[in-house]
Each structure stands twice: as C-alpha cells, then as structure tokens.
Amino acid sequence: MGRSLDSLGTRRTMDVNGQQFAYFSLQAAEEAGAGPVIRMPRSLKVLYENLLRHEDGKAVRKDHLLQFADAAAQPDREMEIFFHPTRILMNDSAGIPLMADLAALRAAAVRNGGDPALVKPQIPADLVVDHSVMVDAYGSASAFDANLDLEFDRNGERYRFLRWAQGAFDNFRVVPPGTGICHQVNLEYLARGLWTTTDGNTTIAHPETLLGTDSHTPMINGIGVLGWGVGGVEGGTALLGQPVTMMVPRVVGCHLTGRLPAGTTATDLVITITERLRAHGVVGSFVEFHGAGLKALSLSDRATLANMAPEYGATMGFFPIDEEALRYLDVTARGGDHLALVEAYCRAQGLWHDPTEVQPDYAEIVEVDLGSIEPSIAGPRRPQDRIRLADAAARFGELAKGYGALPDGGAPVADQDWLLDHGHVVIASITSCTNTSNPSVMLAAGLLARNAVARGLTAKPWVKTSLAPGSRIVADYLSRMGLQASLDQLGFQLVGFGCMTCMGNSGPLDPAIAQAIDTHGVAASAVLSGNRNFEGRIHPHVRSNYICSPPLVVAYAIAGSLRVDLTREPLGTDPAGQPVYLRDIWPSAEELAEEVDRALDPDVFRERYGDVFTGDARWKAVKAPQSGTFEWDADSLYMKEPPFFEDFGPDLPPVTDIRGARVLAMFGDSITTDHISPVGTITPSSAAGQYLQELGVAPADFNSFAARRVNHEVMIRGAFANIRIRNEMADGREGGWTRDADSGEFVPIHVAAEGYRQAGVPLVVIAGKDYGVGSSRDWAAKGTTLLGIRAIIAEGFERIHRSNLIGFGVLPLQFMPGVTRQSLKLDGSEAFDIGGLAEGLEPRRHLPCRITRADGSVTDIELICRLDTAVELDYYRNGGSLHYVLRGAMGHA
Structure with missing residues (x-):
C-alpha cells in the first residue's frame, strides 16, 4: 500500500498493550471539514476510512474526502468512489476460471512482447476448492471418501492447473479439496x-475489507468485515491492483428487537427477513x-443472516x-492481543456497536421484532417466497393441481412396493454455507435425529x-457430542465438505425413481438447508x-412429502403404533443452548486450521x-485456453x-444467472x-457445468x-431454444447464434x-459475449451481472421508465439499430434506438446506457476490464 497523501491530516497513533499503531481517524476528518462523518452508518465509515x-x-x-459524508446523507445524490479491498476470496468454480483468465493474459502479454510477470496478484488472494464435490455416494460410512476419490478423478486437470498457479503466482493460496466451503473457512x-x-517501520491498523467471487461473500459481514460478492471479472481486476469503482451506497438500517421464540431457528429468521x-x-x-436484538443473536446467527444478502437483494x-x-x-482461536486491538480501534473510530448509544443516520429503517418470527420454509423456486410451516402442505396442494393426475395412488417405481406422488421429497440435504456454519441449527438437527431414532422413526x-457441512469443525462437534450416530441412522452420513446440493451437485437419483418421474411426470420435491432454490438448479x-x-430437513426426510x-x-x-409428531421430537431450547455452549473449542480450531493449506x-x-x-x-476437455484474449493488441x-x-432471445422478469449459465448437472x-x-x-463422466468452466x-x-x-x-418451449429469424424454425440458441455469426449479424437479448x-x-x-x-x-x-457484462464487452442498456417489451409489442422478429456509441459514449447517456419490425414499420425509442461510471466506460472501450488492466500494465492504456 502506497503512503496516503492524508490532505486532511487524519493520521493518528494509538497505544494497545504497549504497542503503537497508526490509523486514519474519522473524528479528525470531521474536524478537518469533511462533514458529518461520525453520524454515518458504520459500514460507510469503513468505506470512508478506505478512501x-x-x-x-x-x-x-x-x-x-470532503464530499463523501454529504453524499452519504443524501441518498439521491450520486457520487462515484474507488474502493481498495484488503484481499480477495475465491471458490474454485469461479476462481479456477479467473486464474485461467490470468494465465491467458500472461500468454497474451508474451504474444505482444510483454513480460508475463506483469500479470500477478497485487493483493492477497485465497481460493478454497469447495464447489467440485458431488453427492454420488450417500447413506453409508464410506460416502465421504468415495465422493472425494471421484472428485479427484474427475478434476485432475483442473487441480493440476491450480497446483501450477500456486507456484506461478505470489500472493495466492489454495485451500485444498475436502476442507470446507469458502465462506465458512473464511468465517x-x-x-x-x-x-x-x-508503512516503513509503522504498523497501520485498519478495517478488514474483502471482495469474493461468490454471491454469498457477505457472510463475513457477520463478523464486522466489510465485503461483498463480485463476478470473477471484477474480482480479477481488483486482484491485479485496480480499485473497484462504485457509487456511495444507500444504507438501510434493519433495527432488531426482542429474541427468537422457542421452536424457531436462525433459518426461520433469515427466511422472514429475506421476505421483508x-x-x-x-x-x-x-x-x-x-439494535438491542443483536444481543439475542449469536455470531453464527448473524453470519447466517448476512450470508443471505443476495437473496434479499442487498450488496x-x-x-x-x-x-x-x-x-x-x-x-x-483468534484471541489474545488481537482482541484488544480490535476493540480499541473500533471504539476509537465509532465502529463499535452499543444499542444504548445514539445510532447512525440511515436512509431508511426496517423494524423487525425477533419475537414475531415463525417456523417457515421458502419455495418452490425463489428464496424470498416465504411460507409459514403451518401453511406449507396446503400451499403445495394448490401447486400440485397444475401438475396433472398420476395413476391411482401415485406412480409405480420398479421393484418397490411404494408409489411416488407429487410432492414426495426425493432429496433431503443438509448442505451449504448458510446454515452448516451455525452450531445452533446443526445441533438442532442432530438432537432431532437422536429423538427420532429413539422413537423408532426412519427416513422414507x-x-x-x-450431510455436507461447511467445515470439518462441524463434523468434529457432531461426532464429539454423540449426534452423528443418530444422523447416520436416518441416512444423513457425511458426504463431503463443500457446496454440493445447493449449487446443483446433488448427484444422481436412484435410476428407478428417475425413470418413474420421467415416465409419469411426477412433480418431485427437494428440501435443503441452503440459500438457492432456483428452477432447474438443484436437480433436473x-x-x-x-x-x-x-432440523426441518431431517423432519421432511422422515415425513417423505411436502403434502404432510x-x-x-x-x-x-413408533414400533408401538403410536403417532409421532414433530413437536414430540423437537429439542427444547434449554437443551439446545447447553449443547451450543459446548460445541466450539479453540483447540479444535487450532488443530483443524494449523495446516489448512497442506491438503x-x-x-x-x-x-x-x-x-x-x-x-x-x-485436446483437453477441461482446461482449454480461454479465447477472450486471442485478438488482444496494444491498440x-x-x-x-x-x-x-x-x-x-426475449425473456420476462427475474432471469437468473442460473438460467443464463447453468452450474449443475450436464444432462445427456x-x-x-x-x-x-x-x-x-460417457454421461457418467460429464461432471458439472461448474467443473467444465x-x-x-x-x-x-x-x-x-x-x-x-x-x-x-420459443412458442412455450422450456430450455435453450429460439426461433431463427430467417427460417422461422426453432433451433438451439447456440446453433442460431453461430448462424448469425457466420452471416455477420450482431445480436441483442431483450428482458x-x-x-x-x-x-x-x-x-x-x-x-453472452461468445x-x-x-x-x-x-x-x-x-x-454484479451488469458489471460482469461490461467486464466482457457486452453493453447493458435499459428501457426508459414505463417502456417494456410488452408496451412496444415486441415478438423477437424485429431488427435493432442502436446509435450514439461511435460518436462518444458517456456514463448513463441516452442512446437512440430504431426498431424495425417484420412488416417494415419503424419505432424510435431511447435507451439508457448502463455504463454508470467513467471507469466502466474505459472497460467497455477496451473490450473488457481485464483487457484494460493488461494494456495499462504494458503502458498502452
């Protein structure tokens, strides 16, 4: 880090246990005329200190520095700033492609007479291999080792590349497979x-900040670290030393009061707040x-809530x-003198939270009484669609009316004496970073499993x-506390440490069940403790x-159906023929609290993370x-040189x-990145x-889209x-189909795109x-760009997606307010002429667009250019953000 100009004279020193630390004082900035810095939300104080x-x-x-606080106090006032993260966090599904892009940039530098060492991480970066393991084996003591063996067999080329990258790039560390999910390892x-x-002989204390190549990076916000998810493109740009451009954000305060009622969990809180x-x-x-409600939430509860920021839409x-x-x-195991520094710094900078003190000025405040939270689930296709648990069966019953009739009693399954019905749970997975990082809900699942086994219950x-915990710590305490054995008896044996079912790595269903679903059109269900339930994501x-x-995942595995x-x-x-209700086996709040107090042990953390990078x-x-x-x-079918820099030149x-x-293509609302680029199973x-x-x-060796990136x-x-x-x-078809404008035939999207490419016809997508x-x-x-x-x-x-589009040279354009594809009566047969690009683009400029219809009639509209900042404009002019960085490193930007 270069020495700050410190034009406001804010550099100060503090003594913590006899050691001197320099810091940049927010109080001093206000006294120097920077405006109401002290009244800003704490997250904005961290951003301001970064400046x-x-x-x-x-x-x-x-x-x-002089305008930031005033801009923060006026949400309608736009102000562009540059943010320098402390470090970068990557998962393998985004991190391997990012490092492959850096490898391709090095090759481009060499082709243009440059030094490959120009392309290197400028800030620390950690990659956790967590998205490649799949649930192939399950329901047995050998499942974990079997799945890890398969992971290494399938991903040998990818992992060889990572081992190369470890040696080729400084400032880059890899947490090997079988360790945990990046967000939980981070936490x-x-x-x-x-x-x-x-800085020379001076140690500077400052807030930790982070960018991560996964949407759920905000999980680390639970521990007071400012960080959010970006695309690998933006993450790579930051990794190469470029600041991230952003507008001073609006900050909404969520004021928490009360405490969670008995029988509710942090997951219920998350689902409710996501909806709100x-x-x-x-x-x-x-x-x-x-607010005072924070005192009723453990750090793990907070991390669970922070993790879901993408689901409630926040950065x-x-x-x-x-x-x-x-x-x-x-x-x-991160205590000692470090804790004294953290507390002293946060108190000095107004970052410490005390609910009895006057709180910051927020743009808006949302009030949430924790005592009002009810048991809930979310689905069937969006995480914000909360359903009271008491209403879940009736809601599915309404949904099932649209799925069509099955044979009397359900669909037969080969060699089985039971039938498969709409709503039958064919996947029940305790998975993903959101909840598996939280001892309270993981122990609740273990205690419920123990109680269920004691009553003689089994999974259907x-x-x-x-069971795919986010780290080995979870497996340690479940085993140490005697709860894993009960989970095993219900089929929840350990299958891996990674992001599995939640991201589509749920593995194959029993072939007979898959056949029954295909043959009879059974609307099967999945329950998971993750954060994403988008269409087509969990399993085809x-x-x-x-x-x-x-604990509800375990309960639904026993019940076997959303209709229950x-x-x-x-x-x-039970064996005596007596009915067993959920309330009969739900653990008491007192017992759960006792177990949570015993779960975490600093010595276990020291042991597990002592050689975490070794593998x-x-x-x-x-x-x-x-x-x-x-x-x-x-000839590789996993690691091909990315084609994005083949034509790179200095000009x-x-x-x-x-x-x-x-x-x-033309789409409606809420088209997800899962729709645009599937991550899970590749079907034959x-x-x-x-x-x-x-x-x-062979289909058995397809692996996933994430692994083939x-x-x-x-x-x-x-x-x-x-x-x-x-x-x-596509006339009602589901899947990757479009209508060819010339022939009128329905063809795969990539086939149509190739035809247009050969004819030299540019393309747009409407949404x-x-x-x-x-x-x-x-x-x-x-x-999209290819x-x-x-x-x-x-x-x-x-x-994030808008930023990623710009990062690969695709122009995001927005309809003017009140204008939609419906109001324009578009059907996809039109041709588009978009001007104003060649003559000189400006951020958010209105561009003229002429729409020519199949009958020759013309409609003229304006579109908003969503290059929002001058830096985004530079990226677009260069053909992408990484192109811009390399030209700059070679002295050509």
Missing part, C-alpha cells in the same frame, strides 16, 4: 476482523443491522463489531439424504425446491510443471454503433451433453440453456426486470 488510507490525488482525491479462520499493514427486505426494496443497497448485510464478535474470535425409502428431475432449517403438515400431522408411527495425500500427489506461463493442452479496438441486430440430452458424447465422454466449447452450449428457461420466442439476479456467475457474461450478443436490453439489471 482516507488510499488518497493518491488521482483515484482518490481530497474532494472525494472460521481466514478473516481477522481487523487488518494491519506496514425484498418487499421493502434494498437492491444495490447496504443493509446494516443494529451486504453488515453487522457491527461488539462483545459477541470478540467472543467468537476468541473461541475460534425414496429420499436421497445427505426435481420440480419444486424448498429452503428450510437443518408437519405442524398437525404425525411424521410417522491430504491426494492433493500432495497432484503434480504440475513449474513455469511462468501455463502450457495449454489443445484500443474501435467502438462502433450496433446496426441490424437481431433478437436471439442437452447440447453440452451431446457434444461431450460425440467426443467419447474452462472449456468454452462446453459452456457456450450451456448458455441460455437451463432446462427451465423460457424464451418468449424484463432484475435481469441477472442470482449467483455472481462469470459465464453468464462470458457465454454467442455474439452485443447488448442486453432490459428493464433493470442485478448489480
């Missing part, structure tokens, strides 16, 4: 809460939790540091059960997906060459108007599956090809509101 510490007279100027070990850096904040409208905002869900945060740092035979054979707490009312009907009967014998056996540039194998490419563009009937089979790959030939065939996507040009919501998936942008799509024209964009 003070990085003042260089260019990206961060004195006028930024339990990687994060410090407060960071220190050196979605309804309030916090998209693109920071949400900051405060972050920030919790300030207080006594509970210090307790958690201590119990997770059609349920695929799995599962129609409806519900998010719920880990868990609040009124028995889960089953097991499988990882150590992965060999890779040591070289500055990576040698790509042209800026010309920016041209879009003329005669045809519509490749899909275009990607057919391509792999033509190359001799550095093979653009596979990924382009998955673009806009989710099994549930509905292109309005409704919230385009690109969901996971921060690079390939939703990469696939299909030849020049622009996305939508009613509104999700923040």
Whole structure:
C-alpha cells in the first residue's frame, strides 16, 4: 500500500498493550471539514476510512474526502468512489476460471512482447476448492471418501492447473479439496476482523475489507468485515491492483428487537427477513443491522443472516463489531492481543456497536421484532417466497393441481412396493454455507435425529439424504457430542465438505425413481438447508425446491412429502403404533443452548486450521510443471485456453454503433444467472451433453457445468440453456431454444447464434426486470459475449451481472421508465439499430434506438446506457476490464 497523501491530516497513533499503531481517524476528518462523518452508518465509515488510507490525488482525491459524508446523507445524490479491498476470496468454480483468465493474459502479454510477470496478484488472494464435490455416494460410512476419490478423478486437470498457479503466482493460496466451503473457512479462520499493514517501520491498523467471487461473500459481514460478492471479472481486476469503482451506497438500517421464540431457528429468521427486505426494496443497497436484538443473536446467527444478502437483494448485510464478535474470535482461536486491538480501534473510530448509544443516520429503517418470527420454509423456486410451516402442505396442494393426475395412488417405481406422488421429497440435504456454519441449527438437527431414532422413526425409502457441512469443525462437534450416530441412522452420513446440493451437485437419483418421474411426470420435491432454490438448479428431475432449517430437513426426510403438515400431522408411527409428531421430537431450547455452549473449542480450531493449506495425500500427489506461463493442452476437455484474449493488441479496438441486430432471445422478469449459465448437472440430452458424447465422454463422466468452466466449447452450449428457461420466442418451449429469424424454425440458441455469426449479424437479448439476479456467475457474461450478443436490453439489471457484462464487452442498456417489451409489442422478429456509441459514449447517456419490425414499420425509442461510471466506460472501450488492466500494465492504456 502506497503512503496516503492524508490532505486532511487524519493520521493518528494509538497505544494497545504497549504497542503503537497508526490509523486514519474519522473524528479528525470531521474536524478537518469533511462533514458529518461520525453520524454515518458504520459500514460507510469503513468505506470512508478506505478512501482516507488510499488518497493518491488521482483515484482518490481530497474532494472525494470532503464530499463523501454529504453524499452519504443524501441518498439521491450520486457520487462515484474507488474502493481498495484488503484481499480477495475465491471458490474454485469461479476462481479456477479467473486464474485461467490470468494465465491467458500472461500468454497474451508474451504474444505482444510483454513480460508475463506483469500479470500477478497485487493483493492477497485465497481460493478454497469447495464447489467440485458431488453427492454420488450417500447413506453409508464410506460416502465421504468415495465422493472425494471421484472428485479427484474427475478434476485432475483442473487441480493440476491450480497446483501450477500456486507456484506461478505470489500472493495466492489454495485451500485444498475436502476442507470446507469458502465462506465458512473464511468465517472460521481466514478473516481477522481487523487488518494491519506496514508503512516503513509503522504498523497501520485498519478495517478488514474483502471482495469474493461468490454471491454469498457477505457472510463475513457477520463478523464486522466489510465485503461483498463480485463476478470473477471484477474480482480479477481488483486482484491485479485496480480499485473497484462504485457509487456511495444507500444504507438501510434493519433495527432488531426482542429474541427468537422457542421452536424457531436462525433459518426461520433469515427466511422472514429475506421476505421483508425484498418487499421493502434494498437492491444495490447496504443493509446494516443494529439494535438491542443483536444481543439475542449469536455470531453464527448473524453470519447466517448476512450470508443471505443476495437473496434479499442487498450488496451486504453488515453487522457491527461488539462483545459477541470478540467472543467468537476468541473461541475460534483468534484471541489474545488481537482482541484488544480490535476493540480499541473500533471504539476509537465509532465502529463499535452499543444499542444504548445514539445510532447512525440511515436512509431508511426496517423494524423487525425477533419475537414475531415463525417456523417457515421458502419455495418452490425463489428464496424470498416465504411460507409459514403451518401453511406449507396446503400451499403445495394448490401447486400440485397444475401438475396433472398420476395413476391411482401415485406412480409405480420398479421393484418397490411404494408409489411416488407429487410432492414426495426425493432429496433431503443438509448442505451449504448458510446454515452448516451455525452450531445452533446443526445441533438442532442432530438432537432431532437422536429423538427420532429413539422413537423408532426412519427416513422414507425414496429420499436421497445427505450431510455436507461447511467445515470439518462441524463434523468434529457432531461426532464429539454423540449426534452423528443418530444422523447416520436416518441416512444423513457425511458426504463431503463443500457446496454440493445447493449449487446443483446433488448427484444422481436412484435410476428407478428417475425413470418413474420421467415416465409419469411426477412433480418431485427437494428440501435443503441452503440459500438457492432456483428452477432447474438443484436437480433436473426435481420440480419444486424448498429452503428450510437443518432440523426441518431431517423432519421432511422422515415425513417423505411436502403434502404432510408437519405442524398437525404425525411424521410417522413408533414400533408401538403410536403417532409421532414433530413437536414430540423437537429439542427444547434449554437443551439446545447447553449443547451450543459446548460445541466450539479453540483447540479444535487450532488443530483443524494449523495446516489448512497442506491438503491430504491426494492433493500432495497432484503434480504440475513449474513455469511462468501455463502450457495449454489443445485436446483437453477441461482446461482449454480461454479465447477472450486471442485478438488482444496494444491498440484500443474501435467502438462502433450496433446496426441490424437481431433478437436471439426475449425473456420476462427475474432471469437468473442460473438460467443464463447453468452450474449443475450436464444432462445427456442437452447440447453440452451431446457434444461431450460425440467426443467419447460417457454421461457418467460429464461432471458439472461448474467443473467444465474452462472449456468454452462446453459452456457456450450451456448458455441460455437451463432446462427451465423460457424464451418468449420459443412458442412455450422450456430450455435453450429460439426461433431463427430467417427460417422461422426453432433451433438451439447456440446453433442460431453461430448462424448469425457466420452471416455477420450482431445480436441483442431483450428482458424484463432484475435481469441477472442470482449467483455472481462469470459465464453468464462470458457465454453472452461468445454467442455474439452485443447488448442486453432490459428493464433493470442485478448489480454484479451488469458489471460482469461490461467486464466482457457486452453493453447493458435499459428501457426508459414505463417502456417494456410488452408496451412496444415486441415478438423477437424485429431488427435493432442502436446509435450514439461511435460518436462518444458517456456514463448513463441516452442512446437512440430504431426498431424495425417484420412488416417494415419503424419505432424510435431511447435507451439508457448502463455504463454508470467513467471507469466502466474505459472497460467497455477496451473490450473488457481485464483487457484494460493488461494494456495499462504494458503502458498502452
């Protein structure tokens, strides 16, 4: 970090236990004329300190420092700032493609006479291999090892690349497979809460800040770390030393009071707040939790709530540091003198939370009484669609009316004496970072399983059960406290430490069950303790997906169906023929509290994380060459050199108007990145599956889209090809279909795009509101650009996806307020001419657009250019953000 100009004279020192630390004082900034800094929300104070510490007279100027507080106090006033994160966090599904892009950038640098070492991480980066393990084996003591063996077999090429990257790049560490999910490893070990850096002989204390290549990076907000999810493109740009450009965000305060009633969980709280904040409208905002209710929430409860920020639409869900945060740092082996520094710094900077003190000035405040929370689930296809548990069976009954009739009693399953019905739970998975990081809900699941086993209950035979904790710490305390044995008896054996069912790595269903679903059109269900339940994500054979707490996952596995009312009907009967209700086996609040107090042990954290980067014998056996540039194998079906920099040169490419563009696809509202770029199973009937089979790959070896992300030939065939996507040009068909403008035939989207490419015809996509919501998936942008799509024209964009589109040279354009594809009566046969690009773009400029219809009539409209900042404009002119960085490193930008 370069020395700050410190034009406001804010650098101060503090003594903590006899050691001197420099810091940039927010109080001093206010006294120097920076406005009402002390009254700002705590999250904005962290952003402002970041500006003070990085003042260089260019990206961060004195006028930024003087205007920030006033801009923060006026939500309607737009002000662009530059943010410098402390570090980068990556999962493997986004991190491997990002590092592959860096490897391709090195190759481009060499082709243009540059030094490959110009491309290197400028800030610390950690990649956790957590998205590649699948639930192939389950329901047995050997499931964990079997799945890990399969993971290494399938991903050998990817892991060799990572081993190369470990040696080729400084500032880059890898947490090997079989360790945990990036967000939980981050929460339990990687994060410090407060960071220190050196400036000569001086140690500077400052808030820890983070960007992560996964939407659920805000989980770390639970420990007071400012961080959020970005696309791998934006993350890579930051990794290479570029600040992140952003507008001063609106901050919505969420004021918590009371405490959770007995019988409710942190998951119920999360589902309820997700619904409340979605309804309030916090998209693109920071949400900051405060109030007396924080004292009733453990740090793990807070992290669970922060994790779901993407689901309620916020950039972050920030919790300030207080006594509970210090307790958690201590119990997770990050205590000692560090705690004294964290507390002293936060108190000095006004970052400490005390509910009895005057709270900051928020743009708006949402009130939540924790005592009003009820047991809930969310689904069947969006995490914000909360359903009271008491209403869940009736709601599914209404849904089932649209699924069509089954044979009397349900669909027969080969060699079984039971029938499969709509709503039968075929997947019940305790999975994902959201809840498996939380001892209270994990122990509740274990205690409920113990009580269920004691009453003689079992899971239904059609349920695929799995337990995939977010870290080995969870397996340690479940085993140590004697609860894993009961979970095992219900089929919830350990299957892996990673993001599995939640991201679509749920593995195959029993073939007989899959056949019955296909043959009879059974609307099967899944219940999971994750955060994402979008259409087609969890499993291609599962129609409806519900998010719920880990103990409810266990309960639904026993009940076997969404049609069972868990609040009124028995889960089953005991050996004496007596009905057993959920209330009979639900653990008491007192017992659960006692177990939670015993769960976490600092010595266990020291042991588990003492050699976290070393890996097991499988990882150590992965060999890779040591070289500055990576040698790509042209025949590889996993690791192909990314094509995005093949034509890179020192000169800026010309920016041209879009003329005669045809519509490749037209969509409604809430098209997710899962719709645009599936992450889970590659099916044999899909275009990607057919391509792999033509190359001799058997369906059992397809792996997932996430694992094939550095093979653009596979990924382009998955673009806009989710099994549930509905292109309005495809006459009601689901999946990746479109109508060819010339022939009128329905063809796969990638086939149509290739035809247009050969004819030299540019393409656009038309969409409704919230385009690109969901996971921060690079390939939703990469696939878009490789299909030849020049622009996305939508009613509104999700923040990360809009940034990713720009990062790969695709222009996001927004309809003017009140204008939609319906009001324009578009059907996809039109041609589009978009001007104003070649003559000189400006941020948010209105661009003229002429729509020519099939009958020759013309409609002229204006579109809002959603290049929101000058930096985004520079990225677009360069053909993408990484192109911009490389030209700058080579002295050509």
